[in-house]
Amino acid sequence: xxxxxxxxxxxGGTSVKAALVSPDLTPLRALRRPSSRVGGAVAxxxxxDLIGELAGGADVVGVGVAVPGxxxxxxxxxxxxxxxxxxxxxxxxxxxxxCGLPLRVGHDVRTGGLxxxxxxxxxxxxxxxxxxxxxxxxxxxxxxxxxVAAGGYAGEIGHVVVDPAGDTCGCGTVGCLxxxxxxxxxxxxxxxxxxxxxxxxxxxxxxPDDPAASRVWADMVEAMATALHTACTLFGPEAVVxxxxxxxxxxxxxxxxxxALGRRLTFQRRPSVVRAALGQDAGRAGAALMAWDxxxxxxxxxx
Amino acid sequence: xxxxxxxxxxxGGTSVKAALVSPDLTPLRALRRPSSRVGGAVAxxxxxDLIGELAGGADVVGVGVAVPGxxxxxxxxxxxxxxxxxxxxxxxxxxxxxCGLPLRVGHDVRTGGLxxxxxxxxxxxxxxxxxxxxxxxxxxxxxxxxxVAAGGYAGEIGHVVVDPAGDTCGCGTVGCLxxxxxxxxxxxxxxxxxxxxxxxxxxxxxxPDDPAASRVWADMVEAMATALHTACTLFGPEAVVxxxxxxxxxxxxxxxxxxALGRRLTFQRRPSVVRAALGQDAGRAGAALMAWDxxxxxxxxxx
Numbered sequence: 285x286x287x288x289x290x291x292x293x294x295x296g297g298t299s300v301k302a303a304l305v306s307p308d309l310t311p312l313r314a315l316r317r318p319s320s321r322v323g324g325a326v327a328x329x330x331x332x333d334l335i336g337e338l339a340g341g342a343d344v345v346g347v348g349v350a351v352p353g354x355x356x357x358x359x360x361x362x363x364x365x366x367x368x369x370x371x372x373x374x375x376x377x378x379x380x381x382x383c384g385l386p387l388r389v390g391h392d393v394r395t396g397g398l399x400x401x402x403x404x405x406x407x408x409x410x411x412x413x414x415x416x417x418x419x420x421x422x423x424x425x426x427x428x429x430x431x432v433a434a435g436g437y438a439g440e441i442g443h444v445v446v447d448p449a450g451d452t453c454g455c456g457t458v459g460c461l462x463x464x465x466x467x468x469x470x471x472x473x474x475x476x477x478x479x480x481x482x483x484x485x486x487x488x489x490x491x492p493d494d495p496a497a498s499r500v501w502a503d504m505v506e507a508m509a510t511a512l513h514t515a516c517t518l519f520g521p522e523a524v525v526x527x528x529x530x531x532x533x534x535x536x537x538x539x540x541x542x543x544a545l546g547r548r549l550t551f552q553r554r555p556s557v558v559r560a561a562l563g564q565d566a567g568r569a570g571a572a573l574m575a576w577d578x579x580x581x582x583x584x585x586x587x
Numbered sequence: 588x589x590x591x592x593x594x595x596x597x598x599g600g601t602s603v604k605a606a607l608v609s610p611d612l613t614p615l616r617a618l619r620r621p622s623s624r625v626g627g628a629v630a631x632x633x634x635x636d637l638i639g640e641l642a643g644g645a646d647v648v649g650v651g652v653a654v655p656g657x658x659x660x661x662x663x664x665x666x667x668x669x670x671x672x673x674x675x676x677x678x679x680x681x682x683x684x685x686c687g688l689p690l691r692v693g694h695d696v697r698t699g700g701l702x703x704x705x706x707x708x709x710x711x712x713x714x715x716x717x718x719x720x721x722x723x724x725x726x727x728x729x730x731x732x733x734x735v736a737a738g739g740y741a742g743e744i745g746h747v748v749v750d751p752a753g754d755t756c757g758c759g760t761v762g763c764l765x766x767x768x769x770x771x772x773x774x775x776x777x778x779x780x781x782x783x784x785x786x787x788x789x790x791x792x793x794x795p796d797d798p799a800a801s802r803v804w805a806d807m808v809e810a811m812a813t814a815l816h817t818a819c820t821l822f823g824p825e826a827v828v829x830x831x832x833x834x835x836x837x838x839x840x841x842x843x844x845x846x847a848l849g850r851r852l853t854f855q856r857r858p859s860v861v862r863a864a865l866g867q868d869a870g871r872a873g874a875a876l877m878a879w880d881x882x883x884x885x886x887x888x889x890x
Contacts, residue, residue, distance in 0.1 A: 358731070410738070411738060423821075425821075425822075427737055428735060430731070433731055434823040434824075435713070435714060435856070437822070437855065440855065443855075444817050444820050445813070448751075455853045455854055456853040457851065457853055510748070513748065514748065514817055514821075516740075517746050518742065518744060518747065519728075519741045520737040520738060520739075520740025548760065550758045550759040553740045
């Protein structure tokens, strides 16, 4: 047995990623497997096997599991995860029983937020917002030093209405933030203007010279600023951390969003607007933080 | 010396209300004095004297003080209270030193919310929203069983934008909830339609037969539902408690708001929408709860 370690797991609809992680959050070994399905639902047995494989020969003291959907972090029950085929699954208890290890379950975006709030771009803040912008848009909130879960219902900033006269969202509401600012919305709106199919990443690469790219990007920025204005009005973050695929744009995203948000704020606290520091590693780092917490051990990270 | 008690104080721009309160939150004795000002700012000496007068002859173990403005409940510092003339005032420490008693300071709306969440309309909820609708509109949030303060910046739901094409708010933003749903907005909009000056209370009394009253009331209801939709999307309350002067309308307010909110919600948790149970007593009850907490004693109330 070497140094104590934890296992960090990220469960997705197509693959399950797991890593053995040291107390300073360094990945020691990582595995990735296709998600095994039984009757449409992602099966737990292979996930437990993956954890066991990583734990073999190591002194593993805890497990953290990040999951998409409506997840009650407090009880580890997944109320609904459409992509995984799960409804009211007591994931924490079932997986802990299978592994025989202290185990914690968290929503994937809140898990990423936990990492950004602890060792990432908002380390040290007591009130902060992490917004993951990708295929969808969701947020994790740190309020008074605590991660907000609200029984799994918190953080659906992608469905804050920003344009009541706009497009209908997949959720059935008109004008949600996702209809203007998620990656598929950028692609759809660019195609509508130009007839050309491009990904959000490609559209970003065309800035600032392509007028259609500039237009959909500017609309995305204004929509983000409108939703963030509301979040600032309701719980006054000191820092807004932008993550997810679109945050790869860096200051082409954070600069205009900070400017547009600053224009909207009056009496509210004015937050810094920064890019996520951990990128694709946020989920693993957050799951590892949950795992150390499950084990009752403080990880060796600067807080 | 009789039974132990606390002093609950509500500081306003025109008067200071204080009461001696029993462990079951019954007011034993109440006093009300005009707010004394020195150089434009409400003076602390007379407030301390009022507390001393109530404490004399009683076994007072703690004091709770409710204050409007931007109030950091955690430190008891009032960052800004325009109506009181206070800026960055360490109210808790100054008043505690003057009284020689354990003392806690809280924002007035959060104090009312604390009471509604503990012994009022949302007793037992772990996630709830209390919205006080009067001259202004502000909210208190209970999230994961904790009252949200965010350094005093939380809860400004009156300044969530609900009508981007609407009127300019006193805060400088266009279309804030307060421009459609606060009591002065109802009066102003009714006067614009009819040329007749009526208070919000009078307008409510004209429902449902007066067309102009019905119109401004319906606009208020839709605006409230729009803002509440956003709050439900961001932190999924189980219960929404409507308080403040306009909640005197009872089911004429809660019924239509529940219906309009229900129409807007899709995947979000669907909260109950109820009238505040404590009415004008919420501030005193909440200040008393803070006072018992300051004393480190659990009050004798059903939680």
